[in-house]
Amino acid sequence: MEEMMTKLFSYLQLPFVRYAVIVGVLIALCASLLGVNLVLKRFSFIGDGLSHVAFGAVAVAGVTGLTNNMLVVLPITVLSAILLLCTGSNAKIKGDAAVGMISVSALAVGYILMNQNKSLTNVSGDVCTTLFGSTSILTLTPTDVWMCAVLSLVVVACYVLFYHKIFAVTFDENFARATGTKVSVYTLVIAVIIAVIIVVAMNLVGSLLISALVIFPALSAMRVFKSFRSVTVCAAVVSVVCALFGIIFSILVNTPVGATIVVVDMIAFAVFYVIGLMKGGAK
Amino acid sequence: MSQLICHNLSVGYEGKKIISDLSFHVDAGDYLCIVGKNGSGKTTLMKTLLGLHKPMKGEVRAGEGLTLNTIGYLPQQTLVQRDFPASVREIVLSGFQGRCGLRPFYTKEEKKTAAQNLQRMGIRHLEKRCYRELSGGQQQRVLLARALCATQRMLLLDEPVSGLDPKVTADMYELIERLNREDGITVIMISHDIEAALKYATHILHIGDTLFFGTRRQFLDSKSGRLLVGGKGAAV
Numbered sequence: 001m002e003e004m005m006t007k008l009f010s011y012l013q014l015p016f017v018r019y020a021v022i023v024g025v026l027i028a029l030c031a032s033l034l035g036v037n038l039v040l041k042r043f044s045f046i047g048d049g050l051s052h053v054a055f056g057a058v059a060v061a062g063v064t065g066l067t068n069n070m071l072v073v074l075p076i077t078v079l080s081a082i083l084l085l086c087t088g089s090n091a092k093i094k095g096d097a098a099v100g101m102i103s104v105s106a107l108a109v110g111y112i113l114m115n116q117n118k119s120l121t122n123v124s125g126d127v128c129t130t131l132f133g134s135t136s137i138l139t140l141t142p143t144d145v146w147m148c149a150v151l152s153l154v155v156v157a158c159y160v161l162f163y164h165k166i167f168a169v170t171f172d173e174n175f176a177r178a179t180g181t182k183v184s185v186y187t188l189v190i191a192v193i194i195a196v197i198i199v200v201a202m203n204l205v206g207s208l209l210i211s212a213l214v215i216f217p218a219l220s221a222m223r224v225f226k227s228f229r230s231v232t233v234c235a236a237v238v239s240v241v242c243a244l245f246g247i248i249f250s251i252l253v254n255t256p257v258g259a260t261i262v263v264v265d266m267i268a269f270a271v272f273y274v275i276g277l278m279k280g281g282a283k
Numbered sequence: 284m285s286q287l288i289c290h291n292l293s294v295g296y297e298g299k300k301i302i303s304d305l306s307f308h309v310d311a312g313d314y315l316c317i318v319g320k321n322g323s324g325k326t327t328l329m330k331t332l333l334g335l336h337k338p339m340k341g342e343v344r345a346g347e348g349l350t351l352n353t354i355g356y357l358p359q360q361t362l363v364q365r366d367f368p369a370s371v372r373e374i375v376l377s378g379f380q381g382r383c384g385l386r387p388f389y390t391k392e393e394k395k396t397a398a399q400n401l402q403r404m405g406i407r408h409l410e411k412r413c414y415r416e417l418s419g420g421q422q423q424r425v426l427l428a429r430a431l432c433a434t435q436r437m438l439l440l441d442e443p444v445s446g447l448d449p450k451v452t453a454d455m456y457e458l459i460e461r462l463n464r465e466d467g468i469t470v471i472m473i474s475h476d477i478e479a480a481l482k483y484a485t486h487i488l489h490i491g492d493t494l495f496f497g498t499r500r501q502f503l504d505s506k507s508g509r510l511l512v513g514g515k516g517a518a519v
């Protein structure tokens with residue numbers, strides 16, 4: 001045990017490990033806040049879908065030879081998020097089907113472009129990195145960390161300021177619109193925030209992890225808590241704690257970071273599920 | 284002047300007209316029931332009144348200090364709400380959202396009014412409970428309390444008793460009648476239940492092959508009224 005602690009502290013001396021911990025925790029926090037809304041709106045897989053869109057956009061950027069991917073990736077992803085979320089309940093193709101459609105299309109186009117692009121030598125390696133984030137969380141620069149910190153702050157601030165509006169719009173869109181809430185404006189705000197989180201998170205932790213960060217904390221919290229506020233707070237806490245444990249654990253026993261965080265989230269869900277059963281109330 | 288005036292209104296969606304050339308008006312304190320068969324366009328009409336759909340022709344106008352944004356609305360329950368983790372208090376407070384504008388939080392005054400509305404609905408004791416664990420009748424009361432937070436003057440109710448058992452249905456109707464009689468809130472209600480409509484309403488709007496708008500008495504004397512009531516054999 002003591003040996004483990006020494007190992008942990010010696011690792012925490014390393015800047016890149018500290019960066020990974022900070023960024024992982026911040027992203028976990030942001031993703032879980034919006035996760036509650038996405039899960040309730042039946043958009044659990046939007047994280048996955050949008051990150052595939054971002055993958056396609058990365059491919060486009062690669063082919064067109066742009067040095068700064070963000071210029072292509074961010075607008076395309078934001079646009080997709082707006083398309084998915086703002087058409088709302090009146091769309092002809094909606095929810096899971098719309099997310100699925102956009103996601104596979106972007107994946108396919110992106111892969112073809114990467115495949116045909118002769119300047120890339122390691123296609124399957126690149127694809128794998130984009131999808132699973134591999135070890136990129138351990139190669140962060142201070143700029144990445146600062147950007148992520150500022151962005152998280154903005155997201156959390158927006159969420160707190162718009163909290164009641166987000167609740168009203170998520171719980172009953174028609175009522176909100178009928179009583180004069182500018183539903184489309186707030187949906188747009190939510191969509192943009194989600195897209196930004198996903199683009200940033202994808203670069204850092206990979207697209208698999210995003211879905212887990214969006215879905216698991218919200219579901220865990222909903223097992224036990226019954227008001228929107230308590231569910232939101234609980235989801236945020238669960239997410240941060242799981243991310244922290246996951247990162248530390250993966251450092252100690254040398255497992256892949258993203259996958260480890262997902263497994264910790266799974267365990268947390270199981271614990272909350274049991275607590276929910278014991279309390280007897282939650283469905 | 285009337286609180287709500289519809290003039291030569293045609294409603295529908297996706298370019299399909301469902302009701303054409305409908306004219307009616309609602310005065311303060313009226314209790315209007317909108318009746319008609321399934322698919323006759325009752326809910327579409329209500330959504331047009333609320334500004335959720337654009338009218339295809341004609342206009343909806345509000346008067347007497349009422350704006351279309353200050354109509355309280357009791358919608359039919361949606362799928363999302365069935366497993367939404369929210370406390371009764373949170374839901375009722377969200378009725379104020381329309382008047383909040385950019386203000387991020389609720390005022391003390393609004394919290395007090397919300398508590399009063401819960402009292403009026405007789406569900407003050409459920410304030411901290413989870414919405415999805417309540418019974419159907421209790422859920423409707425919560426949504427009614429929320430609608431009251433959004434309005435002082437007019438309520439639009441979309442099938443407020445669907446899925447409720449007879450006892451709870453009767454309680455619900457009584458509650459709505461009290462709001463109409465004692466608090467002077469104008470009520471517009473969509474209903475399948477023609478008997479209840481004739482018992483409580485002051486005015487009837489019948490939608491279908493024949494359009495009818497008038498007082499309850501006029502409706503009973505009209506052709507569509509005689510047809511409906513005669514068919515059911517209801518004593519009035």
